[in-house]
Amino acid sequence: MLIGQYEHTIDNKKRLALPAKFRGELGDKVIITKGIDSCLVVYTQKEWQIMSEKLGNLPISQSEARSLPRVILASAMEVALDKLGRILIPDYLKNYAGLKKSVVVCGLSNRLEIWDAEKWEEYRKKAEKGIEEIVSKLGPLGI
Amino acid sequence: MLIGQYEHTIDNKKRLALPAKFRGELGDKVIITKGIDSCLVVYTQKEWQIMSEKLGNLPISQSEARSLPRVILASAMEVALDKLGRILIPDYLKNYAGLKKSVVVCGLSNRLEIWDAEKWEEYRKKAEKGIEEIVSKLGPLGI
DNA sequence: AGATGTAGTGGGTAGTTGTGGATAAATGTG
DNA sequence: CACATTTATCCACAACTACCCACTACATCT
Numbered sequence: 001m002l003i004g005q006y007e008h009t010i011d012n013k014k015r016l017a018l019p020a021k022f023r024g025e026l027g028d029k030v031i032i033t034k035g036i037d038s039c040l041v042v043y044t045q046k047e048w049q050i051m052s053e054k055l056g057n058l059p060i061s062q063s064e065a066r067s068l069p070r071v072i073l074a075s076a077m078e079v080a081l082d083k084l085g086r087i088l089i090p091d092y093l094k095n096y097a098g099l100k101k102s103v104v105v106c107g108l109s110n111r112l113e114i115w116d117a118e119k120w121e122e123y124r125k126k127a128e129k130g131i132e133e134i135v136s137k138l139g140p141l142g143i
Numbered sequence: 144m145l146i147g148q149y150e151h152t153i154d155n156k157k158r159l160a161l162p163a164k165f166r167g168e169l170g171d172k173v174i175i176t177k178g179i180d181s182c183l184v185v186y187t188q189k190e191w192q193i194m195s196e197k198l199g200n201l202p203i204s205q206s207e208a209r210s211l212p213r214v215i216l217a218s219a220m221e222v223a224l225d226k227l228g229r230i231l232i233p234d235y236l237k238n239y240a241g242l243k244k245s246v247v248v249c250g251l252s253n254r255l256e257i258w259d260a261e262k263w264e265e266y267r268k269k270a271e272k273g274i275e276e277i278v279s280k281l282g283p284l285g286i
Numbered sequence: 287a288g289a290t291g292t293a294g295t296g297g298g299t300a301g302t303t304g305t306g307g308a309t310a311a312a313t314g315t316g
Numbered sequence: 317c318a319c320a321t322t323t324a325t326c327c328a329c330a331a332c333t334a335c336c337c338a339c340t341a342c343a344t345c346t
Contacts (some may be wrong), residue, residue: 003174003233004220005299009305013323021221036209061186080326084304108194115212124217127210132179134211135201152295156333160294225334227294 002107004132014094015086018042019076022112023085032093033126035113035125039098039102040089042112066084097125144168145250148262152244158229161185162248165255166228176219178256180266183232183240185255191219211244221253232257 005021020024031048035041043051055069075096079087089099102117115123149162161169174191178184186194198215220229230244245260258266 001221003216004233005217011305013306015305020303051151053242086304088323108212108216113217124214125212125310130207131211131214134201134207154295154297156296158295163293223334226338228293228334 001109003109004048005104005106008077009049010089010094010099010103013093014089015036015082016089016103016105017084017086018081018109018112022084022107023081026081029078029080031076031078032087032088032089032114033072034093034096038097038119040093040099040114041097041115042087044111047110144252145255146252148247148249150247152243153232153237153242153246157232157234158225159232159246159248160227160229161224161255162250163228165248165250166224169224172221172223173230174219174221175230175232175257176215177236177239181240181262183236184240184256185230185257187254189254207213 002022002025004019004021006021006027008017008019010016011141018030026042026044031043031044031045033041033043036046050079052073055072057063075093077090077093079089088110097114098116098119100116100118104115104117104120105116145163145165145168147162151160151162153159169185169187172188174188176184176186195216198211201211204213218236220233220236222232223272224230240257241259241262241263242257243259244245247258247260247263248262249256249258
């Protein structure tokens with residue numbers, strides 16, 4: 001299971017080292033694409049399979065339902081890990097997520113998300129406030 | 144059953160020995176994550192499984208559906224116990240809980256909590272006062 | 287009380303990881 | 317076709333981590 005967060009840097013060749021803990025699960029090729037909230041998403045080949053099937057089976061009546069797979073699929077890229085577990089992030093994705101030097105790689109059980117470090121901090125702070133309420137309600141109920 | 148509290152120290156390599164009494168139940172890998180009230184929570188792999196399934200079934204809004212797993216999963220870390228039952232506490236968790244050298248490890252039946260020793264003292268004093276009230280309310284309910 | 291065993295703490299060493307750079311192949315351009 | 321710029325492969329360093337073992341304190345047992 002992919003969990004945890006790691007702060008890594010994109011070097012001057014646009015390379016990003018994926019956390020060593022994840023490598024076993026990731027294999028030697030991954031799919032990287034746009035995520036929601038201006039982050040990037042990294043799927044294993046297997047998870048991508050599942051994901052793209054889901055996207056293909058969306059009801060096509062709504063216009064959003066058509067645009068979502070277009071954006072996600074068209075943005076996707078298969079990238080290989082080099083011998084040291086680094087991937088190359090294409091410019092258009094790097095720009096989309098506003099990645100600078102310092103980024104955060106988060107494990108989300110079946111996929112990774114890549115955030116610009118500052119953006120992540122911001123997002124996390126906001127999200128944690130809302131979540132504490134939810135969790136504190138759930139706590140006594142058995143979690 | 145994980146019960147009791149132990150005061151342990153984090154050595155200069157960020158290692159924390161988990162109480163020997165708990166080791167059998169914990170196995171060789173645990174999940175450590177943020178808790179409420181600036182403490183850390185340690186789950187066994189099994190308990191984490193249960194926990195994450197519950198999270199999946201929460202009735203929540205769209206934006207929460209994204210932020211909740213992000214924050215919860217990203218905050219968590221799978222850490223292995225070394226041969227002497229110690230775990231390595233990642234920096235971001237150590238900072239979150241304000242852990243210094245001396246910490247308190249509490250058993251809470253299905254999980255552990257890790258507190259900075261001073262914070263725990265403070266919290267305990269406050270909580271014990273409140274408990275009298277709570278108990279007096281719960282008493283008639285059969286606890 | 288002394289011996290024995292276990293637990294908590296501390297440290298040394300070897301291996302791994304993250305980062306940066308060097309060199310070779312590939313691509314595009316004038 | 318030659319050149320410049322980009323892309324890929326390889327290697328080097330420093331920092332960190334994992335693994336191993338040693339020491340001390342406390343508890344237990346004889």
